[in-house]
Amino acid sequence: MTPTSPPSIGFLERLRRREPEALAEAVRDHARPLHRAARGLGFEEHEAEDLVQDVFVTFLERLDQFEGRSQLRTWLFGILHRKTLERRRAAAVDDRMDPIDEVFEARFDGNGKWTRPPADLERLLLSKEIGDVIRGCMGGLPVHQREAFVLREVEGLATDEICKILSISVTNFGVLIHRARARLRECLESKGWERP
Amino acid sequence: MISCKNVAKLLMSDQLETQTTWKRMEVRLHLAMCRLCSRLARQIEQLRSGARESRIHSEPDPELEERLIRRLSGR
Numbered sequence: 001m002t003p004t005s006p007p008s009i010g011f012l013e014r015l016r017r018r019e020p021e022a023l024a025e026a027v028r029d030h031a032r033p034l035h036r037a038a039r040g041l042g043f044e045e046h047e048a049e050d051l052v053q054d055v056f057v058t059f060l061e062r063l064d065q066f067e068g069r070s071q072l073r074t075w076l077f078g079i080l081h082r083k084t085l086e087r088r089r090a091a092a093v094d095d096r097m098d099p100i101d102e103v104f105e106a107r108f109d110g111n112g113k114w115t116r117p118p119a120d121l122e123r124l125l126l127s128k129e130i131g132d133v134i135r136g137c138m139g140g141l142p143v144h145q146r147e148a149f150v151l152r153e154v155e156g157l158a159t160d161e162i163c164k165i166l167s168i169s170v171t172n173f174g175v176l177i178h179r180a181r182a183r184l185r186e187c188l189e190s191k192g193w194e195r196p
Numbered sequence: 197m198i199s200c201k202n203v204a205k206l207l208m209s210d211q212l213e214t215q216t217t218w219k220r221m222e223v224r225l226h227l228a229m230c231r232l233c234s235r236l237a238r239q240i241e242q243l244r245s246g247a248r249e250s251r252i253h254s255e256p257d258p259e260l261e262e263r264l265i266r267r268l269s270g271r
Contacts, residue, residue: 024265031261039254049260056268104208112199117232118239125242131249138250152210153247159210174209181208184243 007072016063027056030076033155037077040150041084042139051087055079070164077157077165081147088143098142104182119189137187141180148176149184198222203233207240 007015014022031052038048058079059066066075107116124130138146144166151162163173198219203226206212212220227234 020265020269023268024261027264027268028261031264032256035256035260036251036254039256040251045256049256049263052260053264053267056264060268104204108199108201108204112201114200114232118236120235121239121242125239125246130242130246131251134243134246135250135254138247149247153244154251156248170214174211178205178209181240181243185239188243 006070007068009068012063012066012068015060018060023060026059026072030073031056033073034076034080037080037150037155038084040138040154041143041146043087051080051083054083058083071161074161074164077151077161078167081165081167084143084147098179100179100182100186103186104178118185121185121188124188124191133188133191134184137184140187141183145176145180145183148173149180152177198226200226200230200233203227203230204236207233207237 011022011025015026034052034055035048038051039045043051055076059076107114107118109115124133127133138149141149147166148162151157151165152159157165159170159173163170166173168176203223206215206223212223215223227237
């Protein structure tokens with residue numbers, strides 16, 4: 001089994017029988033990316049480990065509902081998403097209005113030409129510290145935008161899979177990733193790292 | 197001719213691949229001619245590389261999987 005293919009029926013049966021080797025295989029394949037995503041979503045080291053354990057416990061409890069049509073990874077990341085919302089109490093967040101949209105719009109004139117062009121961030125983006133700076137800026141992203149950004153840009157998942165995990169449409173994903181990038185760019189520009 | 201604002205929106209929202217062939221060509225042509233939009237496109241790529249770089253600092257310790265397996269096996 002690879003992390004990106006649907007699990008075989010035999011493997012699922014072994015998991016349902018709670019065979020230790022099957023459970024160990026699932027943990028070895030998926031715990032690390034789940035933990036990394038949890039850290040990317042702003043959880044501290046010990047919180048992330050606790051969260052990943054919680055994901056696997058829920059996974060085992062609900063294994064009978066998993067039909068094996070999607071990837072195990074998609075199912076597990078979906079559980080991580082719901083656990084994140086529970087812990088962040090963010091399920092009721094309304095993403096329809098976001099002030100970052102106005103900030104983006106204000107960069108263009110009525111004809112769609114740049115009035116405030118993207119600053120030259122080359123020096124910052126190619127610097128050794130960029131990982132730390134981006135992690136710091138990610139702290140300012142609302143949870144849904146942060147999830148979309150982490151799954152796409154950090155974990156490199158495809159749009160279809162992210163939409164399944166977050167239970168959103170491709171259009172909604174476009175809005176979230178657009179706002180996440182816009183917010184990160186504003187944050188990077190505010191750091192004043194522009195080329196003199 | 198497609199505007200800078202529309203090009204920026206398509207790039208930032210990852211919606212370029214869902215566009216028609218003609219629209220994608222129009223965007224590529226715009227990027228070839230517009231220094232500011234091509235800067236934005238380059239920055240989106242660099243932001244991605246930087247974000248992947250950040251995950252190096254988020255890697256759990258090597259014992260994570262074994263600890264989880266021990267705890268989950270006891271359930």
